[in-house]
Amino acid sequence: MTHKSLLTADARIKKRNAAEARFKAYGLGAIIIAMLALSLLLTSVVSTGSSAFKQTYATVSVPLTEAKLDKSGTRDLAVMKKVTTIGYTSLLRDGMVAAVEELGLDTTLSAKDIGGMLSKEAAATVRNRVLANPDIVGTSVMFKLLTNGRIDGYFKGRVTMESAALDGNTSPEELQLAQELADAGVIATTFNWAFLTAPDASDQRPEAAGLGVAILGSLYMMIIVLVLALPIGVAASIYLEEFAPKNRWTDVIEVNISNLAAVPSIVYGILGLAIFINFMEFNQSSPMVGGLVLTLMTLPTIIISTRASLKSVPPSIRDAALGVGASKMQSVFHHVLPLAAPGILTGTIIGLAQALGETAPLLLIGMVAFVREYPAAYTADAGLFGEASTALPVQVFNWTQRADPGFVERASGAIITLLIFLLIMNAIAIFLRRKFERRW
Amino acid sequence: MKDTPMTNAKISAKGVDVHYADTHAIKDVNVEIADKTVTAFIGPSGCGKSTFLRCINRMNDTIDSCRVTGDIRIDGEDIYDAKVDPVQLRAKVGMVFQKPNPFPKSIYDNVAYGPKIHGLARNKAELDEIVEKSLRKAALWNEAKDRLLSPGTGLSGGQQQRLCIARAIATAPEVLLMDEPCSALDPIATAQVEELIDELQKSFCVVIVTHSMQQAARVSQKTAFFHLGSLVEYDDTDKIFTNPEDPRTESYISGRIG
Ligand SMILES: Nc1ncnc2c1ncn2[C@@H]1O[C@H](COP(=O)(O)OP(=O)(O)OP(=O)(O)O)[C@@H](O)[C@H]1O
Ligand SMILES: [Mg+2]
Numbered sequence: 001m002t003h004k005s006l007l008t009a010d011a012r013i014k015k016r017n018a019a020e021a022r023f024k025a026y027g028l029g030a031i032i033i034a035m036l037a038l039s040l041l042l043t044s045v046v047s048t049g050s051s052a053f054k055q056t057y058a059t060v061s062v063p064l065t066e067a068k069l070d071k072s073g074t075r076d077l078a079v080m081k082k083v084t085t086i087g088y089t090s091l092l093r094d095g096m097v098a099a100v101e102e103l104g105l106d107t108t109l110s111a112k113d114i115g116g117m118l119s120k121e122a123a124a125t126v127r128n129r130v131l132a133n134p135d136i137v138g139t140s141v142m143f144k145l146l147t148n149g150r151i152d153g154y155f156k157g158r159v160t161m162e163s164a165a166l167d168g169n170t171s172p173e174e175l176q177l178a179q180e181l182a183d184a185g186v187i188a189t190t191f192n193w194a195f196l197t198a199p200d201a202s203d204q205r206p207e208a209a210g211l212g213v214a215i216l217g218s219l220y221m222m223i224i225v226l227v228l229a230l231p232i233g234v235a236a237s238i239y240l241e242e243f244a245p246k247n248r249w250t251d252v253i254e255v256n257i258s259n260l261a262a263v264p265s266i267v268y269g270i271l272g273l274a275i276f277i278n279f280m281e282f283n284q285s286s287p288m289v290g291g292l293v294l295t296l297m298t299l300p301t302i303i304i305s306t307r308a309s310l311k312s313v314p315p316s317i318r319d320a321a322l323g324v325g326a327s328k329m330q331s332v333f334h335h336v337l338p339l340a341a342p343g344i345l346t347g348t349i350i351g352l353a354q355a356l357g358e359t360a361p362l363l364l365i366g367m368v369a370f371v372r373e374y375p376a377a378y379t380a381d382a383g384l385f386g387e388a389s390t391a392l393p394v395q396v397f398n399w400t401q402r403a404d405p406g407f408v409e410r411a412s413g414a415i416i417t418l419l420i421f422l423l424i425m426n427a428i429a430i431f432l433r434r435k436f437e438r439r440w
Numbered sequence: 441m442k443d444t445p446m447t448n449a450k451i452s453a454k455g456v457d458v459h460y461a462d463t464h465a466i467k468d469v470n471v472e473i474a475d476k477t478v479t480a481f482i483g484p485s486g487c488g489k490s491t492f493l494r495c496i497n498r499m500n501d502t503i504d505s506c507r508v509t510g511d512i513r514i515d516g517e518d519i520y521d522a523k524v525d526p527v528q529l530r531a532k533v534g535m536v537f538q539k540p541n542p543f544p545k546s547i548y549d550n551v552a553y554g555p556k557i558h559g560l561a562r563n564k565a566e567l568d569e570i571v572e573k574s575l576r577k578a579a580l581w582n583e584a585k586d587r588l589l590s591p592g593t594g595l596s597g598g599q600q601q602r603l604c605i606a607r608a609i610a611t612a613p614e615v616l617l618m619d620e621p622c623s624a625l626d627p628i629a630t631a632q633v634e635e636l637i638d639e640l641q642k643s644f645c646v647v648i649v650t651h652s653m654q655q656a657a658r659v660s661q662k663t664a665f666f667h668l669g670s671l672v673e674y675d676d677t678d679k680i681f682t683n684p685e686d687p688r689t690e691s692y693i694s695g696r697i698g
Contacts, residue, residue, distance in 0.1 A: 319499065325531030
């Protein structure tokens, strides 16, 4: 018999090793491609969107002339409310012009153009402050006011002297003056909290648009989804997995649940429109309807993942519990459910994350409306979560539809916000899983 | 079916058949198992010992494809009667499984679970006592007393099995079914469990499935030999091992089939 050396690999072994090496290379390649795509996506979103978290403000002293704001001199709010933002615009213009003159800056711009460097939103800001505190009328007050979108864009690098020359809404002289004001400290770019708290703004005022209403709407809907989908989904799964007889009917139900998970989300929107709005007459655009639709959409996901985690609990544990005389219910709630909990939680949070990012069904139930009022969680008129609202992904969709380039930045900023929320939710899922698993 | 006359049989089975979908796992088994004795079930792998054992505490109910027919009585009561709650039955008939299956909880909680759900302890002190007594009986106390709160799944295989025994006896059952309880134990632990079985026999009815002839001979007074789903021979252990009537029994115990 010939003696084979262990030091030289034979042909079969070589072939096997080569196949293994090839397989590993494919796997690595796939992962590298995925990582590249992901980093490309993130870089593009972050590079266009991160500037949404900064905002350019002008800090100017505005003369709140009594003759303009309160002719009667009574500080009667009903009278003062008759002065619209147009009445305030001239005061802002005076304030800006005074600031320019005080610094001795040379400019060919008209007073109207200098006043126009502020956002159209600025007049509303000042008006709200005055109406909130009428006593400041007659004095000059320092305000931190939004500049217009072009100037904001200039400081963020989106608008240049060349593009301004071609732009009807601004001019190189305006940018020149803005630069000089910035050098003097009147104009500055700071962190933009308002982006997270302010409501949406009209088409001409991207600089004022914020996510406040959308975040609130999404939050309300997530509460509804969590409160409804988690208990219903888990209860349904436990019943199907542990108690229901295994027969043709449960097979039919099982197939249907899997199918529901694959139904395009827009179909749930149509369903929601028909049932919740037309038939049950909930308010259109309300987080209640949105939440119910998203609940329907999330249920199959939660049921499928819960059933999978119940299935993965070894049957010997059930035997052990039944063997010492536990009832079926005790064996499920004392032993099976705690072991399945990490999986259930992960599934639920993934379902929630999916619901958070869902757009199509919300468009159908009218959540795409322009909403400037923060929706209250409860009002006697509209009921629980009944006031009109938008949602984060819909806001993204909405902003990408608008013409002003300032909204591109806003939309990307909203995407970043959405991604951060999703990241937080996934981190919570991982944390909970670790925490529960570490026990044993 | 006419009532069994009251003998000292704790468990009596008449014409029991078990089917798993297409498999006919138990074929017309008749057996009377006496109280305060140890009865051993022996036979080649797959002959239906575990299946029959699981009929006695109705664990087969949990297997959808499993159909049990015939008559099984404990203390003269038909345990498959519609009025019988399997949960109540299983509190009376404890079971130790073939593979150790402790709960993924602490050693203490493993043993305390049964007494807790059956309300056997009025307070923590009583529960502590039950846990200690059960662990001592299962020959696990010395190894476990310093780590009662660490997970039961962290024990070695043999220790886990003894934990399962402790868990089963903690509910104070009248009948204890043991499915190869020693298959994962070393000789010392096996000897301890056998001692425990001797001890339990004084007050309980013990049924043990085993692949070890020596074990059957050592611990049991009665032995039942199963082959291909039928009960071939059932008699005093001494008789089975010295003078079996059926040639199949003889060839099995002398190692020719199995
Ligand atoms: N859950 C089940 N579903 C279907 N068939 C089963 C099931 N459990 C056991 N069987 C079948 O029933 C027969 C008897 O099995 P059983 O487990 O009772 O044998 P056993 O005597 O305990 O064997 P071992 O000594 O190997 O444990 C075997 O043919 C087996 O394939
Ligand atoms: Mg077996």
